Amino acid sequence: MTDLRSLDAAFAELERRADDLPPGQFTPQPKSRLVPIAAAVAVVAGLAVTATTLLPEGEPAVQVGSPTATSASTQPPTSPPPTSPSAVKPPAAETPEDLADRFRAVLGDTATFTISETGFGTSISTAPPPGQKITGPLPTRYAGASFIGTLTAGGVTGGFDLLMHPEGKLANGGGCGVEPPPECRVANLPDGSILGIWDMRLETKGGITYGVDRVRPDGVVVGIHVSNISSPKGNGTKLAPRPPLTLDQVIAIISSDRW
């Protein structure tokens, strides 16, 4: 056993290591280069991942996912998941209803789902030019669609979220971001898409979440998280011992040409 002096020494050493870190990348007045901020933050009442990028010289910044509380449900799917490739991809879904239709078509008989909250897929904020003071919220527009809910497959029900928007960039590293974390595995699809594949064990509640983010060459992003916890964030009730879909099934769903 030891005492708090050891903890104080540990804190002091960590402070010293913090002081040794290179200067942070963030600047409120971006100068000449892209300032990517690999980010993933909780959105109040929201879903999925928030990826924030502040771009220079008044270029837009992107923030993904923020549904508003609404309610909807879907009918069970009737068609099988597609497997055939197609050369021309449709644009990103612009409404939750459109996204739900596509999800239903992709799922086929694999699973059914209900939707509890819907929202936009991404927000694009414009950073001010260098030297300009911030006097209010940044100008923001919204694109794409997202929703969260429950998904049932093979008699197992779990939580899920899904988003789609047209503002992705392959150059930003695809689904794993510019600096892929250890938990993200990158895969490539024949159409040039990049997949970020997440197999995540939650720290609490014995939760498991599978996540797959796809960035197509045309910039369209499709991302899903499927969990055995009611919210794929890891919050809420544990609904089953395992997620309703396997990771391979989730990969196949996001890799579909029907998006």
Place this chain on the structure above:
Amino acid sequence: MEFTEYMARGRPALTRFAMVLTCQGWLAEDVVSNVLCRAYEQWERISRMSEPHAYVRRMVVNEYLSWRRQLKRTSPRAEIEPRGLDDGADQRAERDAMIERLASLPRKQRAAVVLRYYVGLTDAEIAVELSCRVSTVRSQISRALATLRIDLTTDPRTLQETK
């Protein structure tokens, strides 16, 4: 206070706090960068608060505890591995072992310990920060101290407080 002024003043302290909280430099930088990006957009509102830094620090805690971070099971990396032993080897070994034990704590336990013994908040204040009950905070800290192998009865500060 302008955001740039806050950045200049507050970022070092925030980075230190995040480093103590995460035990990993890359994650500390990531957390602080993302929080500052969001604080930047909300600065008009935050700057009117009585304690903007406390609010931003809380954003750091929430960011660290947020779901995607929670999903990313952080594991000790090279930067928290024991370093070379030379003069004061025993003290360094003990310090690095403590950092490793700190890094191994579940996130809420670690956050509670850092807020208590690094920031100096009371149990009630920590409960507000972590959005939980005071009894939960005490339980988290108690379990964390057991994992850290810290015996408060041997600590001079504890003895002083109980006089």
